[in-house]
Amino acid sequence: MEKFSGPEDLYDELVENSDDHWLLGLVAFAIIEEQKIEWIKHQKNNNGGTPSPEDIKNWYEQQPKGVLLRAKDTAETRLKDYSNEIIEFVIDEQRREIEHGIIVNEIRETKRFWPQFGVNLAGGFVSALLFAALLTIVAFFVIHDTSPVEIGAELRKDATLEDQNYVKERSNKQKSSDGSFSSSEKQNSK
Numbered sequence: 001m002e003k004f005s006g007p008e009d010l011y012d013e014l015v016e017n018s019d020d021h022w023l024l025g026l027v028a029f030a031i032i033e034e035q036k037i038e039w040i041k042h043q044k045n046n047n048g049g050t051p052s053p054e055d056i057k058n059w060y061e062q063q064p065k066g067v068l069l070r071a072k073d074t075a076e077t078r079l080k081d082y083s084n085e086i087i088e089f090v091i092d093e094q095r096r097e098i099e100h101g102i103i104v105n106e107i108r109e110t111k112r113f114w115p116q117f118g119v120n121l122a123g124g125f126v127s128a129l130l131f132a133a134l135l136t137i138v139a140f141f142v143i144h145d146t147s148p149v150e151i152g153a154e155l156r157k158d159a160t161l162e163d164q165n166y167v168k169e170r171s172n173k174q175k176s177s178d179g180s181f182s183s184s185e186k187q188n189s190k
Contacts, residue, residue, distance in 0.1 A: 004060045007033065014068065027075035032067065036060075 004010045010032060014025035039059055043051045051059070 004063065005057055006060055007036075010060065014071070020072065024072065024075050024079060027079055028068070028071040031071045031074050031078075032063075 004013070007029075011029055014029045014032075015022055016025075018025045036056070036059060040051055040056070043049075043055070
């Protein structure tokens, strides 16, 4: 590594001519520039004034060879820390959105539950009434209806009564016919 005369040489080495990602070089450049600013503040506080451009050029030239490696390592660490923070933030944000979505869906399901519950309750009530009415009708017929044996006996009884009535009517007709024949014969015989 050659000596650097200013920030342009350092920028070329870390960002433009580097095999590493440009963002890593840019952060490493910012770290070295931050060190330069700290040195300038120190010089101002201890020496009573800001360093001259020649002093700043000498500061760049006096930097050890390992300053670029340390700056790159520090930049890499800071970028990793930052990316981990961003990842955690994004994951937390996604988790909150998912939890919020789950909660909202549960609330929506609850809101859908009550109208559906009312419909189910009304349907259950109507079906219970229909079942009770059907059961009452069946019970009425079972209690008041006669068995087939009783129906047969009733039919036989009716048939027997009809037969008896028929026989009575015939015998009454015969009697009346016999009586009217006899009386007409009696009249003829006189």
